Amino acid sequence: MKPLKFGKLTIGGPRTVVIAEIADSHNGSMETAKKLVDAAKEAGADVAKFQLHLVGTNEVDGKNEMIPGSINMWDGPLYDILQRNLFSFEMHKEIMKYCEKIGIEYLCTPFCTAAVDVLNDIGVKAFKTGSGELDNLPQHRRLAQVSAKTGKPVIVSTGMSVWSEIADTVKVYEEEGAKENLVLVNCTSEYPPNDYSHANLGLIKKLQDDFGVIVGQSDHTMDNYTAYASVALGAKVIEKHFTLSRKQKGPDHFIALEPQMLKDLVDGIRKIEVALGSEKVISKEEQVVRDWAFHTATTFRDIKKGEVFTLENLIERRPRQMERGGKVVDGIPSKYMDPLFAGKLIGKKAVRDIPKDTMLVWEDVV
Numbered sequence: 001m002k003p004l005k006f007g008k009l010t011i012g013g014p015r016t017v018v019i020a021e022i023a024d025s026h027n028g029s030m031e032t033a034k035k036l037v038d039a040a041k042e043a044g045a046d047v048a049k050f051q052l053h054l055v056g057t058n059e060v061d062g063k064n065e066m067i068p069g070s071i072n073m074w075d076g077p078l079y080d081i082l083q084r085n086l087f088s089f090e091m092h093k094e095i096m097k098y099c100e101k102i103g104i105e106y107l108c109t110p111f112c113t114a115a116v117d118v119l120n121d122i123g124v125k126a127f128k129t130g131s132g133e134l135d136n137l138p139q140h141r142r143l144a145q146v147s148a149k150t151g152k153p154v155i156v157s158t159g160m161s162v163w164s165e166i167a168d169t170v171k172v173y174e175e176e177g178a179k180e181n182l183v184l185v186n187c188t189s190e191y192p193p194n195d196y197s198h199a200n201l202g203l204i205k206k207l208q209d210d211f212g213v214i215v216g217q218s219d220h221t222m223d224n225y226t227a228y229a230s231v232a233l234g235a236k237v238i239e240k241h242f243t244l245s246r247k248q249k250g251p252d253h254f255i256a257l258e259p260q261m262l263k264d265l266v267d268g269i270r271k272i273e274v275a276l277g278s279e280k281v282i283s284k285e286e287q288v289v290r291d292w293a294f295h296t297a298t299t300f301r302d303i304k305k306g307e308v309f310t311l312e313n314l315i316e317r318r319p320r321q322m323e324r325g326g327k328v329v330d331g332i333p334s335k336y337m338d339p340l341f342a343g344k345l346i347g348k349k350a351v352r353d354i355p356k357d358t359m360l361v362w363e364d365v366v
Contacts, residue, residue, distance in 0.1 A: 001180075001212065001214050003214075004153040005151070005153075006047075006125055006126045007105045007125040007126075008105070009046055009047070009105055011153055011155075011183060011214055011236055011237060012183075012214040012236050014273060015273065016231050016235065016237070016238055016269050016273060017046045017216075017236065017237045017238070018045045018046050018047070018238050018266050019045065019046070019047040019049050019107065019128070019237065019239040019240070020036075020040035020043070020045040020047065020048050020049065020242035020257075021049045021241045021242055021252075021256075022037070022040070022048055022049060022050055022242055023050065023051050023109075023241060023251070023252050024051060024250065024251060024252065025241070025242065025243040025244070025248075025250065025252055025253060026087075027248070027250060028086065028087070030091055030094065032244070033050075033087075034098055035244060036048070036242065036244060037095065037098060037099055037104060038102065039242075039244065039259045039262075040104060040262065041102050041103065041104045042259070042263075043259055043260075043263040043265075043266055044262075044263060044267070044270075045104065045262060046104065046105060047104065047105045047106075047107045048099050048104050048106060049106075049108065049109065049239070050092065050095065050106070050108045050109070051108065051109045051111065051130075052087070052115045052118060052119060053086065053115075054111070054112055054114055054115055054118075089118060089122065092108065092119075092122060093122050096123070105125065105126075106125075107124070107125075107127075107128050107155075108127075108128070109127075109128050109129060109130050110127065110133075110139070110143075111130070111132075111133065112139065113138055113139040113142050116142045116143055116146060117142070117146075120146050120150075120152075126152050126153040126154070126155065127143055127146075127147070127152060127153070127155065128154075128155040128156075128157075129143070129155070129156050129157060130157050131157040131158060131159030131161065131187050131218075132160075132189075133157075134156070134157070134158060134159075134160075134161050134165055134166070134169055135161075135165060137169065140156075140169050140172045141176060144172050144173045144175070144176035144177075144178040145176050145178070147173070147176075147178040147181045147182075148176050148177045148178040148181075151181060152181065153181050153182075153183055154178070154181055154182055154183070155183040155185055155216065155237060156169060156182065156183065156184055157185045157187040157218045158184055158185060158186060158207070159187035159189030159218070160189040163210075166207075166211070167211075170182065170211050170213070179213065182211075182214075183213060183216055183236070183237060184207045184211060184214075184215050184216070185215070185217060185218045185237060186200070186203045186207060186216070186217050186218070186230075187217070187219075187220070188220060189220075191220055191252075191254070191255050192220050192221050192222050192255045193220060193221055196221070196225075196226065199219070199221060199226045201226060201229055201230055201233055202233075204230055204234055204235050205233060208234060214237075215234060215235055215236065215237075216235045216236055216237025216238060217237070217238055217239070219238065219239065220241070220255055222255060223261075224240075224257075224264060224265045224268060227240060227265055227269070228268050231269050231272045231273065232272055232276065238265070238269065240256070240257050240265060241255055241256035241257065242256050242257055242262055243256035244258070244259070245258060246258060290320060291319060291320050292318065292320070293319075293320070294318070294319075294320030295316035295317055295318055295320055296318075296320055296359040296360070297314055297316060297345065297359070297360045298314070298315050298316065298317040298357060298358065298359050299314065299315075299354050299355070299356055299357060299360065300312070300313050300314055300315040301313055301356050302353070302355055304350070304353055305350055305351065305352050305353050306349050306350065307349065307350050308348070309345040309346055309347070309348050309349070309350065309365075310346060311346065314345065317357075317359070345360075348366055349365075349366045350364060350365070351363070351364060351366050352364065
Protein backbone atom coordinates (compact mmCIF):
# COMPACT_ATOMS: atom_id res chain seq x y z
CA MET A 1 0.00 0.00 0.00
CA LYS A 2 1.38 3.33 -1.07
CA PRO A 3 1.45 6.09 1.58
CA LEU A 4 -0.91 8.99 0.90
CA LYS A 5 -0.14 12.70 1.02
CA PHE A 6 -2.45 14.83 3.11
CA GLY A 7 -1.10 18.37 3.05
CA LYS A 8 2.22 18.18 4.88
CA LEU A 9 1.27 14.83 6.41
CA THR A 10 1.79 11.29 5.19
CA ILE A 11 -0.90 8.70 5.85
CA GLY A 12 0.48 5.18 5.95
CA GLY A 13 4.04 5.99 6.93
CA PRO A 14 5.77 5.22 10.24
CA ARG A 15 4.14 8.22 11.93
CA THR A 16 0.50 7.83 12.99
CA VAL A 17 -1.82 10.66 11.98
CA VAL A 18 -3.75 11.84 15.05
CA ILE A 19 -7.08 13.54 14.34
CA ALA A 20 -8.72 15.74 16.96
CA GLU A 21 -12.40 15.49 16.05
CA ILE A 22 -13.78 18.88 17.04
CA ALA A 23 -17.05 18.26 15.17
CA ASP A 24 -19.60 20.64 16.73
CA SER A 25 -17.78 21.10 20.04
CA HIS A 26 -17.25 24.73 19.05
CA ASN A 27 -20.95 25.25 19.89
CA GLY A 28 -21.33 27.51 16.87
CA SER A 29 -18.63 29.94 18.03
CA MET A 30 -15.66 30.84 15.84
CA GLU A 31 -13.78 32.02 18.92
CA THR A 32 -14.29 28.63 20.58
CA ALA A 33 -13.36 26.83 17.36
CA LYS A 34 -10.03 28.65 17.25
CA LYS A 35 -9.39 27.87 20.92
CA LEU A 36 -10.02 24.21 20.14
CA VAL A 37 -7.66 24.30 17.17
CA ASP A 38 -5.00 25.98 19.32
CA ALA A 39 -5.44 23.37 22.05
CA ALA A 40 -5.29 20.51 19.54
CA LYS A 41 -2.09 21.89 18.05
CA GLU A 42 -0.54 22.39 21.49
CA ALA A 43 -1.43 18.81 22.44
CA GLY A 44 0.43 17.53 19.37
CA ALA A 45 -2.48 16.48 17.16
CA ASP A 46 -1.85 16.48 13.42
CA VAL A 47 -5.37 17.30 12.29
CA ALA A 48 -8.30 19.40 13.51
CA LYS A 49 -11.51 17.96 12.10
CA PHE A 50 -14.87 19.65 11.69
CA GLN A 51 -18.24 18.70 10.20
CA LEU A 52 -20.23 20.29 7.39
CA HIS A 53 -23.97 19.97 7.87
CA LEU A 54 -26.32 21.35 5.26
CA VAL A 55 -29.26 21.54 7.61
CA GLY A 56 -32.46 20.56 5.85
CA THR A 57 -30.48 18.52 3.33
CA ASN A 58 -28.81 16.08 5.72
CA GLU A 59 -31.93 15.03 7.58
CA VAL A 60 -35.63 15.60 8.04
CA ASP A 61 -36.70 18.35 10.41
CA GLY A 62 -37.75 16.08 13.26
CA LYS A 63 -38.30 18.27 16.27
CA ASN A 64 -38.34 15.31 18.63
CA GLU A 65 -35.44 13.49 16.99
CA MET A 66 -32.75 12.26 19.36
CA ILE A 67 -30.28 9.46 18.80
CA PRO A 68 -31.00 6.47 21.09
CA GLY A 69 -28.72 6.38 24.11
CA SER A 70 -27.86 10.06 23.84
CA ILE A 71 -30.31 11.52 26.37
CA ASN A 72 -27.63 12.25 28.96
CA MET A 73 -25.34 13.83 26.39
CA TRP A 74 -27.58 16.07 24.35
CA ASP A 75 -29.48 19.19 25.23
CA GLY A 76 -32.17 18.93 22.55
CA PRO A 77 -33.17 17.32 19.25
CA LEU A 78 -30.47 16.86 16.62
CA TYR A 79 -32.05 19.28 14.15
CA ASP A 80 -32.09 22.08 16.72
CA ILE A 81 -28.49 21.39 17.78
CA LEU A 82 -27.28 21.46 14.18
CA GLN A 83 -29.09 24.73 13.53
CA ARG A 84 -27.59 26.29 16.64
CA ASN A 85 -24.04 25.10 15.95
CA LEU A 86 -24.10 25.65 12.19
CA PHE A 87 -20.90 26.91 10.56
CA SER A 88 -21.41 28.71 7.26
CA PHE A 89 -19.17 28.11 4.23
CA GLU A 90 -17.34 31.33 5.04
CA MET A 91 -16.77 30.17 8.62
CA HIS A 92 -15.36 26.88 7.35
CA LYS A 93 -13.00 28.78 5.07
CA GLU A 94 -11.95 30.99 7.96
CA ILE A 95 -11.20 28.11 10.31
CA MET A 96 -9.40 26.25 7.51
CA LYS A 97 -7.14 29.26 6.97
CA TYR A 98 -6.57 29.51 10.71
CA CYS A 99 -5.50 25.86 10.83
CA GLU A 100 -3.06 26.51 8.00
CA LYS A 101 -1.72 29.58 9.81
CA ILE A 102 -0.85 27.72 13.02
CA GLY A 103 0.40 24.56 11.31
CA ILE A 104 -2.29 21.93 11.77
CA GLU A 105 -4.19 20.27 8.93
CA TYR A 106 -7.90 21.03 8.50
CA LEU A 107 -10.25 18.14 7.80
CA CYS A 108 -14.02 18.10 7.48
CA THR A 109 -16.77 15.51 7.19
CA PRO A 110 -19.40 16.12 4.49
CA PHE A 111 -22.82 14.80 5.49
CA CYS A 112 -24.34 14.77 2.02
CA THR A 113 -23.23 14.65 -1.60
CA ALA A 114 -23.63 18.40 -2.06
CA ALA A 115 -21.28 19.00 0.87
CA VAL A 116 -18.55 17.06 -0.94
CA ASP A 117 -18.45 19.65 -3.71
CA VAL A 118 -18.61 22.52 -1.23
CA LEU A 119 -15.55 21.22 0.61
CA ASN A 120 -13.69 20.48 -2.59
CA ASP A 121 -14.39 24.02 -3.80
CA ILE A 122 -12.95 25.60 -0.64
CA GLY A 123 -9.77 23.57 -1.10
CA VAL A 124 -9.74 20.78 1.48
CA LYS A 125 -6.77 18.43 1.13
CA ALA A 126 -8.61 15.26 2.18
CA PHE A 127 -12.06 13.99 3.12
CA LYS A 128 -13.37 12.02 6.09
CA THR A 129 -16.78 10.36 6.22
CA GLY A 130 -18.65 9.27 9.33
CA SER A 131 -19.99 5.77 9.83
CA GLY A 132 -23.51 6.98 9.16
CA GLU A 133 -22.51 7.80 5.59
CA LEU A 134 -21.29 4.29 4.76
CA ASP A 135 -24.58 3.38 3.08
CA ASN A 136 -24.70 6.64 1.12
CA LEU A 137 -23.16 5.20 -2.03
CA PRO A 138 -24.00 8.23 -4.22
CA GLN A 139 -21.97 10.38 -1.84
CA HIS A 140 -19.10 7.88 -1.90
CA ARG A 141 -19.20 7.77 -5.68
CA ARG A 142 -18.84 11.54 -5.78
CA LEU A 143 -16.00 11.37 -3.26
CA ALA A 144 -14.32 8.67 -5.33
CA GLN A 145 -14.62 10.76 -8.48
CA VAL A 146 -13.09 13.79 -6.78
CA SER A 147 -10.37 11.63 -5.24
CA ALA A 148 -9.51 9.96 -8.56
CA LYS A 149 -9.17 13.36 -10.19
CA THR A 150 -7.26 15.15 -7.40
CA GLY A 151 -5.47 12.38 -5.50
CA LYS A 152 -7.05 13.55 -2.24
CA PRO A 153 -7.31 10.80 0.40
CA VAL A 154 -10.74 9.70 1.60
CA ILE A 155 -10.91 8.36 5.16
CA VAL A 156 -14.02 6.22 5.67
CA SER A 157 -15.39 5.14 9.06
CA THR A 158 -17.05 1.73 9.17
CA GLY A 159 -19.06 1.67 12.41
CA MET A 160 -22.48 -0.07 12.71
CA SER A 161 -21.98 -1.86 9.37
CA VAL A 162 -21.77 -5.42 8.13
CA TRP A 163 -18.84 -6.62 6.04
CA SER A 164 -20.78 -6.68 2.78
CA GLU A 165 -21.67 -2.99 3.21
CA ILE A 166 -18.00 -2.11 3.61
CA ALA A 167 -17.24 -4.19 0.51
CA ASP A 168 -19.94 -2.36 -1.45
CA THR A 169 -18.39 0.98 -0.52
CA VAL A 170 -14.87 -0.16 -1.41
CA LYS A 171 -16.21 -1.37 -4.77
CA VAL A 172 -17.37 2.16 -5.58
CA TYR A 173 -13.82 3.46 -5.12
CA GLU A 174 -12.46 0.60 -7.23
CA GLU A 175 -14.90 1.40 -10.02
CA GLU A 176 -13.91 5.08 -9.99
CA GLY A 177 -10.17 4.35 -9.86
CA ALA A 178 -9.72 5.80 -6.39
CA LYS A 179 -9.18 2.75 -4.18
CA GLU A 180 -5.49 3.58 -3.77
CA ASN A 181 -6.57 6.83 -2.04
CA LEU A 182 -8.92 5.06 0.39
CA VAL A 183 -8.34 4.67 4.14
CA LEU A 184 -10.73 2.41 6.07
CA VAL A 185 -11.23 3.22 9.73
CA ASN A 186 -12.50 0.67 12.24
CA CYS A 187 -15.15 2.20 14.49
CA THR A 188 -17.83 1.31 17.02
CA SER A 189 -20.76 3.73 16.84
CA GLU A 190 -21.50 3.74 20.56
CA TYR A 191 -21.04 6.90 22.59
CA PRO A 192 -19.21 5.52 24.49
CA PRO A 193 -18.98 1.72 24.03
CA ASN A 194 -20.30 0.13 27.21
CA ASP A 195 -17.70 -2.65 27.07
CA TYR A 196 -14.13 -2.78 25.74
CA SER A 197 -15.00 -5.92 23.78
CA HIS A 198 -17.18 -3.75 21.54
CA ALA A 199 -14.06 -1.98 20.25
CA ASN A 200 -13.33 -5.12 18.20
CA LEU A 201 -9.77 -4.07 17.40
CA GLY A 202 -9.07 -7.32 15.57
CA LEU A 203 -10.94 -5.82 12.62
CA ILE A 204 -8.11 -3.36 12.02
CA LYS A 205 -5.91 -6.05 10.51
CA LYS A 206 -8.88 -7.76 8.83
CA LEU A 207 -9.80 -4.52 7.06
CA GLN A 208 -6.24 -4.22 5.80
CA ASP A 209 -5.95 -7.86 4.76
CA ASP A 210 -9.34 -8.12 3.06
CA PHE A 211 -9.36 -4.80 1.24
CA GLY A 212 -5.66 -4.01 0.82
CA VAL A 213 -5.88 -0.41 2.04
CA ILE A 214 -4.40 1.74 4.78
CA VAL A 215 -6.36 1.39 8.02
CA GLY A 216 -7.09 3.35 11.16
CA GLN A 217 -9.26 3.56 14.27
CA SER A 218 -11.98 6.06 15.13
CA ASP A 219 -12.29 5.59 18.86
CA HIS A 220 -15.22 6.53 21.11
CA THR A 221 -14.00 5.02 24.37
CA MET A 222 -13.57 7.37 27.32
CA ASP A 223 -9.82 6.81 27.64
CA ASN A 224 -6.80 6.09 25.44
CA TYR A 225 -6.17 2.38 25.93
CA THR A 226 -7.83 1.11 22.76
CA ALA A 227 -6.24 3.87 20.71
CA TYR A 228 -2.79 2.81 21.92
CA ALA A 229 -3.57 -0.82 21.10
CA SER A 230 -4.80 0.20 17.66
CA VAL A 231 -1.43 1.73 16.80
CA ALA A 232 0.32 -1.46 17.87
CA LEU A 233 -2.08 -3.39 15.62
CA GLY A 234 -1.26 -1.31 12.55
CA ALA A 235 -3.63 1.66 12.62
CA LYS A 236 -2.10 4.59 10.72
CA VAL A 237 -4.87 7.04 11.64
CA ILE A 238 -6.32 7.61 15.11
CA GLU A 239 -9.38 9.79 15.56
CA LYS A 240 -10.75 10.91 18.94
CA HIS A 241 -13.43 13.48 19.73
CA PHE A 242 -12.01 16.62 21.33
CA THR A 243 -13.47 19.26 23.63
CA LEU A 244 -12.28 21.99 25.96
CA SER A 245 -14.44 20.50 28.74
CA ARG A 246 -16.54 17.37 29.13
CA LYS A 247 -18.88 19.30 31.39
CA GLN A 248 -20.41 21.18 28.46
CA LYS A 249 -23.81 20.27 27.02
CA GLY A 250 -23.92 18.92 23.49
CA PRO A 251 -23.63 15.83 21.30
CA ASP A 252 -19.95 15.01 21.73
CA HIS A 253 -18.53 16.74 24.81
CA PHE A 254 -19.31 13.83 27.12
CA ILE A 255 -17.13 11.31 25.24
CA ALA A 256 -14.46 13.71 23.98
CA LEU A 257 -10.89 14.02 25.21
CA GLU A 258 -9.96 17.18 27.06
CA PRO A 259 -6.64 18.90 26.19
CA GLN A 260 -4.43 17.03 28.69
CA MET A 261 -5.97 13.71 27.67
CA LEU A 262 -5.27 14.48 24.01
CA LYS A 263 -1.68 15.35 24.88
CA ASP A 264 -1.37 12.03 26.73
CA LEU A 265 -2.77 10.26 23.67
CA VAL A 266 -0.24 11.82 21.31
CA ASP A 267 2.68 11.30 23.69
CA GLY A 268 1.75 7.64 24.14
CA ILE A 269 1.37 7.05 20.41
CA ARG A 270 4.76 8.57 19.66
CA LYS A 271 6.39 6.31 22.26
CA ILE A 272 4.60 3.26 20.88
CA GLU A 273 5.80 4.08 17.36
CA VAL A 274 9.40 4.12 18.57
CA ALA A 275 8.88 0.93 20.58
CA LEU A 276 7.40 -1.10 17.72
CA GLY A 277 10.63 -1.68 15.80
CA SER A 278 10.91 -4.19 12.97
CA GLU A 279 14.13 -6.20 13.38
CA LYS A 280 15.80 -8.16 16.17
CA VAL A 281 18.89 -6.15 17.05
CA ILE A 282 21.16 -5.77 20.08
CA SER A 283 21.45 -2.17 21.22
CA LYS A 284 24.69 -0.79 22.61
CA GLU A 285 23.05 -0.57 26.01
CA GLU A 286 21.79 -4.14 25.77
CA GLN A 287 25.25 -5.33 24.72
CA VAL A 288 26.65 -4.19 28.08
CA VAL A 289 24.11 -6.39 29.88
CA ARG A 290 24.69 -9.23 27.40
CA ASP A 291 28.43 -9.22 28.09
CA TRP A 292 27.70 -9.77 31.76
CA ALA A 293 24.62 -11.99 31.64
CA PHE A 294 25.55 -14.43 28.85
CA HIS A 295 27.93 -17.31 29.47
CA THR A 296 31.32 -18.65 28.38
CA ALA A 297 32.27 -22.32 28.12
CA THR A 298 34.48 -22.96 31.17
CA THR A 299 36.48 -25.92 32.51
CA PHE A 300 34.82 -27.53 35.53
CA ARG A 301 38.12 -29.16 36.62
CA ASP A 302 41.73 -29.39 35.48
CA ILE A 303 42.03 -30.82 31.98
CA LYS A 304 45.20 -32.41 30.62
CA LYS A 305 46.58 -31.92 27.13
CA GLY A 306 44.93 -34.43 24.80
CA GLU A 307 42.02 -35.04 27.17
CA VAL A 308 38.60 -35.21 25.57
CA PHE A 309 36.05 -32.53 26.43
CA THR A 310 32.89 -33.98 28.01
CA LEU A 311 29.76 -32.73 29.76
CA GLU A 312 31.48 -33.70 33.01
CA ASN A 313 34.53 -31.45 32.59
CA LEU A 314 32.79 -28.38 31.11
CA ILE A 315 30.39 -25.85 32.59
CA GLU A 316 28.80 -22.58 31.44
CA ARG A 317 29.64 -19.57 33.58
CA ARG A 318 29.20 -15.81 33.59
CA PRO A 319 30.37 -13.38 32.44
CA ARG A 320 30.32 -13.70 28.70
CA GLN A 321 33.86 -12.85 27.67
CA MET A 322 33.70 -10.64 24.60
CA GLU A 323 37.31 -9.86 23.68
CA ARG A 324 37.35 -8.74 20.07
CA GLY A 325 39.43 -10.01 17.23
CA GLY A 326 38.54 -13.69 17.31
CA LYS A 327 35.96 -15.70 15.41
CA VAL A 328 32.53 -14.30 14.62
CA VAL A 329 29.59 -15.91 16.43
CA ASP A 330 26.12 -14.74 15.40
CA GLY A 331 27.73 -11.65 13.91
CA ILE A 332 29.71 -10.90 17.09
CA PRO A 333 33.49 -11.48 17.07
CA SER A 334 34.65 -13.26 20.22
CA LYS A 335 37.93 -14.82 21.26
CA TYR A 336 36.21 -16.89 23.92
CA MET A 337 34.07 -19.99 23.50
CA ASP A 338 30.37 -19.27 23.23
CA PRO A 339 28.36 -21.93 25.12
CA LEU A 340 26.25 -22.27 22.00
CA PHE A 341 29.32 -24.02 20.62
CA ALA A 342 30.01 -26.05 23.76
CA GLY A 343 28.10 -28.95 22.27
CA LYS A 344 30.59 -29.01 19.41
CA LEU A 345 33.40 -29.34 21.94
CA ILE A 346 32.19 -32.70 23.14
CA GLY A 347 34.56 -35.32 21.78
CA LYS A 348 37.23 -32.75 20.84
CA LYS A 349 40.64 -32.72 22.57
CA ALA A 350 42.45 -30.06 24.55
CA VAL A 351 45.63 -28.76 22.87
CA ARG A 352 47.24 -27.88 26.24
CA ASP A 353 46.92 -28.39 29.97
CA ILE A 354 43.97 -26.24 31.05
CA PRO A 355 43.42 -25.36 34.73
CA LYS A 356 40.03 -25.52 36.42
CA ASP A 357 37.77 -22.45 35.95
CA THR A 358 39.44 -21.45 32.69
CA MET A 359 37.21 -19.76 30.13
CA LEU A 360 38.00 -21.56 26.91
CA VAL A 361 39.29 -19.85 23.80
CA TRP A 362 39.18 -21.23 20.30
CA GLU A 363 42.91 -22.00 20.40
CA ASP A 364 42.30 -24.50 23.26
CA VAL A 365 40.52 -26.92 20.93
CA VAL A 366 42.00 -29.32 18.40
